[in-house]
Amino acid sequence: MTALMSTRALSRTLPTEPPVTLVRNVDLDIAAGRFHAVIGPSGCGKSSLLYLLGLLDRPTAGTVLFRGEETNTLSGDERARLRLEQFGFVFQFHFLLPEFTALENVLIPIRRLGRLNGSAMADQALAMLDGLGLAGQAGKTPDKMSGGERQRVAIARALANDPSLVLGDEPTGNLDSGNSAHVIQIFQRIAHDQGRAVVCVTHDPTVAAAADVRIHMLDGAIERIE
Amino acid sequence: MLARVRLILGIAVKHLAKRKRQTAVAIAGVGIGVGFFLAVSAMMIGSQNDFVQRLISSAPHIIISDEIRSPRPQPAIRALRGTTVEIQGYKTRNEVRGIKDWQEIVQAAEAIPGSIVAPSLSGAVTLRVGGREEPLGIIGVDPSIEEKIENVQDNMSAGTFHDLETTQGGVIITEDLAQRLGVRMGDTVGATSAAGTRSLKIVGLFARGRGQFGNNGYVLLREAQSLTGHPFIINRIGVSIPDPYAAQTVAANLEDRFGYKAQSWQERSADFMTLLLTRNVIMYSVISAMLLVASFGIYTAVSNSVVDKRRDIAILRSIGFSQSDLQRVFVAEGIILAIIGVVAGWAIGTLLMQILGSIRFPILGRVEHLPLDRSARQFMIAGLSSLCAAAIAAWLPARKAARVDPVEILRGAA
Ligand SMILES: Nc1ncnc2c1ncn2[C@@H]1O[C@H](COP(=O)(O)OP(=O)(O)OP(=O)(O)O)[C@@H](O)[C@H]1O
Numbered sequence: 001m002t003a004l005m006s007t008r009a010l011s012r013t014l015p016t017e018p019p020v021t022l023v024r025n026v027d028l029d030i031a032a033g034r035f036h037a038v039i040g041p042s043g044c045g046k047s048s049l050l051y052l053l054g055l056l057d058r059p060t061a062g063t064v065l066f067r068g069e070e071t072n073t074l075s076g077d078e079r080a081r082l083r084l085e086q087f088g089f090v091f092q093f094h095f096l097l098p099e100f101t102a103l104e105n106v107l108i109p110i111r112r113l114g115r116l117n118g119s120a121m122a123d124q125a126l127a128m129l130d131g132l133g134l135a136g137q138a139g140k141t142p143d144k145m146s147g148g149e150r151q152r153v154a155i156a157r158a159l160a161n162d163p164s165l166v167l168g169d170e171p172t173g174n175l176d177s178g179n180s181a182h183v184i185q186i187f188q189r190i191a192h193d194q195g196r197a198v199v200c201v202t203h204d205p206t207v208a209a210a211a212d213v214r215i216h217m218l219d220g221a222i223e224r225i226e
Numbered sequence: 227m228l229a230r231v232r233l234i235l236g237i238a239v240k241h242l243a244k245r246k247r248q249t250a251v252a253i254a255g256v257g258i259g260v261g262f263f264l265a266v267s268a269m270m271i272g273s274q275n276d277f278v279q280r281l282i283s284s285a286p287h288i289i290i291s292d293e294i295r296s297p298r299p300q301p302a303i304r305a306l307r308g309t310t311v312e313i314q315g316y317k318t319r320n321e322v323r324g325i326k327d328w329q330e331i332v333q334a335a336e337a338i339p340g341s342i343v344a345p346s347l348s349g350a351v352t353l354r355v356g357g358r359e360e361p362l363g364i365i366g367v368d369p370s371i372e373e374k375i376e377n378v379q380d381n382m383s384a385g386t387f388h389d390l391e392t393t394q395g396g397v398i399i400t401e402d403l404a405q406r407l408g409v410r411m412g413d414t415v416g417a418t419s420a421a422g423t424r425s426l427k428i429v430g431l432f433a434r435g436r437g438q439f440g441n442n443g444y445v446l447l448r449e450a451q452s453l454t455g456h457p458f459i460i461n462r463i464g465v466s467i468p469d470p471y472a473a474q475t476v477a478a479n480l481e482d483r484f485g486y487k488a489q490s491w492q493e494r495s496a497d498f499m500t501l502l503l504t505r506n507v508i509m510y511s512v513i514s515a516m517l518l519v520a521s522f523g524i525y526t527a528v529s530n531s532v533v534d535k536r537r538d539i540a541i542l543r544s545i546g547f548s549q550s551d552l553q554r555v556f557v558a559e560g561i562i563l564a565i566i567g568v569v570a571g572w573a574i575g576t577l578l579m580q581i582l583g584s585i586r587f588p589i590l591g592r593v594e595h596l597p598l599d600r601s602a603r604q605f606m607i608a609g610l611s612s613l614c615a616a617a618i619a620a621w622l623p624a625r626k627a628a629r630v631d632p633v634e635i636l637r638g639a640a
């Protein structure tokens with residue numbers, strides 16, 4: 001099975017004095033249809049690795065390959081395009097745009113992509129919300145929703161353009177166990193049923209237990225993969 | 227593409243709607259700037275047009291006089307050009323006053339299509355009434371021709387220009403002069419010149435405040451010729467042409483051909499034209515300052531918006547917006563503010579013009595209104611320059627939005 005995304009000797013060092021190495025020589029393969037958990041002590045570089053995988057940050061050494069293609073040479077606009085079409089991010093805090101309703105938040109990536117006409121866009125966004133049990137929340141702004149609902153809206157937005165890779169940074173970090181279980185279930189579904197690759201940075205043992213692949217990090221490097 | 231523009235505008239509008247006070251301040255800045263721009267320029271351009279219109283209509287566009295700018299070389303110099311000789315007891319020859327061959331010049335000027343040519347004679351006399359004396363520059367004219375090149379009648383407060391033709395020895399002088407001499411309409415005054423004394427009858431008066439008439443008075447051409455003892459002589463030819471702005475070129479042509487000084491209205495009003503230029507420089511400086519101040523409001527609003535929305539910028543970048551998308555969002559905010567401000571400014575400007583236009587100024591018995599220029603051109607200039615200034619004012623902070631590093635924000639928030 002070929003990897004959807006792989007890294008080779010991936011390193012990220014901050015040009016501070018003295019230099020701080022956040023990610024050290026990481027070789028990793030991310031497979032479609034699988035749920036990967038990245039675990040390790042706080043400050044070991046999990047988030048930093050995730051930003052590199054999501055092409056939000058550029059490595060100082062090594063490469064990230066997406067579908068076998070080198071991404072280092074892509075321009076900022078080309079990386080933005082890949083994020084728009086292929087990646088979906090979910091963060092610990094919901095990170096919805098506060099002025100927009102749930103529906104509008106989910107519509108933003110769809111409208112930016114601009115592949116559908118107006119009513120088809122709204123249909124897709126509604127379907128997205130519906131699939132996550134949020135049909136009743138469509139018209140609400142984030143401040144009128146519960147934490148769990150907001151996080152699910154954020155997931156709906158991440159899935160809006162049908163991405164092949166979903167990246168989560170402690171998506172359950174702020175949720176109670178019931179809502180966490182719901183999110184874990186969603187992540188399993190989008191990996192196993194929808195064939196997407198899911199990479200989820202987490203401290204939560206239940207998330208780690210639910211994952212197909214556990215990537216243990218220590219001090220910026222990969223300790224072991226199970 | 228269109229969907230993207232609408233999305234970017236939608237985000238910009240949401241940002242602005244959230245920050246109502248800053249938005250209102252920025253819009254008010256542009257609105258007041260544009261409004262006063264329109265009011266000031268309406269007054270400045272309106273009064274300028276009014277002045278120029280008066281200049282053009284109150285006197286002939288070109289006046290050819292019997293003066294010569296560079297005197298003809300004296301006969302001896304002409305005869306002995308290029309040699310060095312010593313001449314003793316040489317007598318300089320005086321040029322004869324009056325325009326020689328004036329009929330030829332009149333013909334040449336009349337050859338210009340649509341032109342009107344009026345020959346006249348001006349000279350100096352002294353008016354005497356019961357021991358009081360006042361100098362008077364008399365201009366001898368043919369009223370039926372002169373009235374076509376010079377707006378005399380409108381400046382008269384009593385009598386008509388044509389009364390000169392019907393009254394033997396008629397003269398029109400200013401009200402001021404009449405008052406100084408203690409005479410009224412219909413009175414007779416004595417006029418003395420080198421050629422003798424005659425009596426003139428006052429048949430018309432120029433209204434006060436018409437400075438251009440000064441100490442001048444109008445008589446019939448014949449009368450002036452006999453008063454000054456210069457029968458058949460002409461020393462001034464007034465020419466009006468269909469395009470007043472061509473006066474300078476036409477005047478230069480006539481002067482080249484005939485040698486006599488031909489002055490266009492622009493040349494005669496050179497001081498005034500310089501004054502207009504100064505006024506325009508002042509006006510545009512004030513206007514630029516207003517636009518600059520309005521731009522500060524937009525700069526501040528957009529700058530603060532960028533700082534406030536750093537988190538949103540990071541979110542949008544992670545979703546897949548490019549750096550230039552983010553820059554466009556914030557430039558759009560500035561332009562939206564400017565568009566609303568310009569429309570408000572147009573309304574304020576129209577209102578101010580309405581108020582200015584309704585003010586009545588009683589000047590020396592006449593009620594005058596401010597001359598205002600309400601042309602669409604000023605509205606366009608005000609609108610476009612505000613938009614450009616706003617685009618620049620918004621673009622500067624918008625570049626910062628594009629440079630926000632999403633990773634830095636995400637790390638900070640996590
Ligand atoms: N600007 C910076 N200057 C210096 N060190 C930094 C800077 N940014 C991050 N670091 C360090 O880099 C390391 C990796 O950070 P990262 O956020 O990737 O860790 P993490 O594994 O996600 O931690 P956590 O589980 O707490 O989220 C940390 O030790 C952090 O202190």
Ligand SMILES: [Mg+2]
Pocket residue numbers: 046047048169640
């Ligand atoms: Mg982290």
